[in-house]
Amino acid sequence: xxxxxxxxxxxxxxxxxxxxxxxxxxxxxxxxxxxxxxxxxxxxxxxxxxxxxxxxxxxxxxxxxxxxxxxxxxxxxxxxxxxxxxxxxxxxxxxxxxxxxxxxxxxxxxxxxxxxxxxxxxxxxxxxxxxxxxxxxxxxxxxxxxxxxxxxxxxxxxxxxxxxxxxxxx
Amino acid sequence: xxxxxxxxxxxxxxxxxxxxxxxxxxxxxxxxxxxxxxxxxxxxxxxxxxxxxxxxxxxxxxxxxxxxxxxxxxxxxxxxxxxxxxxxxxxxxxxxxxxxxxxxxxxxxxxxxxxxxxxxxxxxxxxxxxxxxxxxxxxxxxxxxxxxxxxxxxxxxxxxxxxxxxxxxxxxxxxxxxxxxxxxxxxxxxxxxxxxxxxxxxxxxxxxxxxxxxxxxxxxxxxxxxxxxxxxxxxxxxxxxxxxxxxxxxxxxxxxxxxxxxxxxxxxxxxxxxxxxxxxxxxxxxxxxxxxxxxxxxxxxxxxxxxxxxxxxxxxxxxxxxxxxxxxxxxxxxx
Numbered sequence: 001x002x003x004x005x006x007x008x009x010x011x012x013x014x015x016x017x018x019x020x021x022x023x024x025x026x027x028x029x030x031x032x033x034x035x036x037x038x039x040x041x042x043x044x045x046x047x048x049x050x051x052x053x054x055x056x057x058x059x060x061x062x063x064x065x066x067x068x069x070x071x072x073x074x075x076x077x078x079x080x081x082x083x084x085x086x087x088x089x090x091x092x093x094x095x096x097x098x099x100x101x102x103x104x105x106x107x108x109x110x111x112x113x114x115x116x117x118x119x120x121x122x123x124x125x126x127x128x129x130x131x132x133x134x135x136x137x138x139x140x141x142x143x144x145x146x147x148x149x150x151x152x153x154x155x156x157x158x159x160x161x162x163x164x165x166x167x168x169x170x
Numbered sequence: 171x172x173x174x175x176x177x178x179x180x181x182x183x184x185x186x187x188x189x190x191x192x193x194x195x196x197x198x199x200x201x202x203x204x205x206x207x208x209x210x211x212x213x214x215x216x217x218x219x220x221x222x223x224x225x226x227x228x229x230x231x232x233x234x235x236x237x238x239x240x241x242x243x244x245x246x247x248x249x250x251x252x253x254x255x256x257x258x259x260x261x262x263x264x265x266x267x268x269x270x271x272x273x274x275x276x277x278x279x280x281x282x283x284x285x286x287x288x289x290x291x292x293x294x295x296x297x298x299x300x301x302x303x304x305x306x307x308x309x310x311x312x313x314x315x316x317x318x319x320x321x322x323x324x325x326x327x328x329x330x331x332x333x334x335x336x337x338x339x340x341x342x343x344x345x346x347x348x349x350x351x352x353x354x355x356x357x358x359x360x361x362x363x364x365x366x367x368x369x370x371x372x373x374x375x376x377x378x379x380x381x382x383x384x385x386x387x388x389x390x391x392x393x394x395x396x397x398x399x400x401x402x403x404x405x406x407x408x409x410x411x412x413x414x415x416x417x418x419x420x421x422x423x424x425x426x427x428x429x430x431x432x433x434x435x436x437x438x439x440x441x442x443x444x445x446x447x448x449x450x451x452x453x454x455x456x457x458x459x460x461x462x463x464x465x466x467x468x469x470x471x472x473x474x475x476x477x478x479x480x481x482x483x484x485x486x487x488x489x490x491x492x493x494x495x496x497x498x499x500x501x502x503x504x505x
Contacts (some may be wrong), residue, residue, distance in 0.1 A: 024220040
């Protein structure tokens with residue numbers, strides 16, 4: 001097909017119109033891509049930013065997440081306790097988490113808290129069905145955040161020929 | 171004795187002019203209220219699948235078949251808003267004026283050699299006259315709405331109708347020349363040997379294009395171009411009145427598809443080798459042509475206003491005139 005001076009490709013009159021009709025007809029005969037959501041659950045990838053889960057045992061109450069949070073939607077309360085080690089020696093002070101809550105009415109799902117957490121206490125879960133009628137219910141306390149950890153998916157497999165992950169490389 | 175009296179009562183009932191009139195009117199109205207809904211549903215589904223979607227799936231138990239019924243119920247519930255500056259009488263009359271012509275066209279549409287409401291001697295002339303009336307409804311709507319978008323839409327509709335009425339009538343004229351009659355049933359019967367789409371293929375094309383423009387269907391929907399003038403003459407309409415305009419549009423698709431199949435596709439006649447009942451054949455052809463109308467909507471973008479006018483006057487009118495001239499010569503030489 002030779003290009004004409006005005007830059008258009010040379011083709012018969014009405015050929016483009018027929019091609020257009022063929023495209024729509026072919027699309028009609030292909031199955032639709034729609035997932036009928038309430039009846040069929042979407043197949044979400046592991047890294048979907050649905051909801052943030054808290055593994056409380058991993059949390060050291062370092063406050064990094066709540067400080068980095070751009071809209072200050074993470075609430076943390078903690079107190080210090082001193083423990084006498086069983087084997088003797090000086091007493092050790094330990095931070096104990098009293099409250100850890102994320103207000104999902106404020107959260108903008110940037111994921112900075114998950115990125116910044118130094119001890120892998122926060123995870124993304126693909127669950128997204130937690131709409132509420134009362135805005136107060138959108139604040140998830142640590143028990144509910146702990147429950148979300150059971151919905152966290154394993155991370156996606158590495159690509160073929162990728163470098164081994166840092167922790168495995170040792 | 172009683173039975174005999176009963177038969178005679180029934181016969182008398184069916185020969186009574188007024189009873190027959192009421193029955194025929196009811197049948198035409200029923201056809202007008204049901205079949206366009208089918209076409210509307212077809213449009214929802216075909217358009218959706220051409221865009222790799224599913225379309226309505228929830229209303230009704232099966233594939234959203236009741237979507238348009240649900241829409242109708244919704245339209246009834248809507249508040250009937252009339253703008254303060256509007257001409258109330260004209261504003262309220264307009265939807266009816268836009269809708270009634272298409273009901274009138276259905277009156278002369280034959281579903282078989284015997285199943286029609288009326289076989290007028292001037293059938294196709296009546297159809298052409300009626301199809302021009304609906305634009306008055308659009309003009310009334312546009313003018314009485316007291317809205318600039320409505321007015322622009324109405325004037326575009328009027329300009330478009332004047333431009334495309336001509337190729338529409340010329341397309342039909344070629345058929346009338348070949349058939350030698352204006353009656354719709356007569357035209358169908360004249361196609362026993364050969365459907366007119368074979369000798370008059372270009373006229374069929376011109377007729378379909380002009381029909382699309384007449385119905386202001388995409389790609390000729392400048393009168394309602396939503397990206398330019400909101401919804402043209404229908405901008406200020408709500409509720410049931412708006413629903414009437416929509417019904418008029420789908421009724422128009424049914425009516426003009428029916429007319430096109432009578433003129434060019436042998437109406438209720440089955441293709442050679444098949445012997446299907448007339449009404450089935452006719453409804454099938456209306457369905458196929460309606461599908462094409464929807465298919466074109468899914469495929470082509472809207473033309474520009476000046477392109478539309480140019481296309482009608484510079485291409486369609488001369489082309490149809492040439493073909494009519496040719497038809498005339500052939501007709502005269504053959505006889």
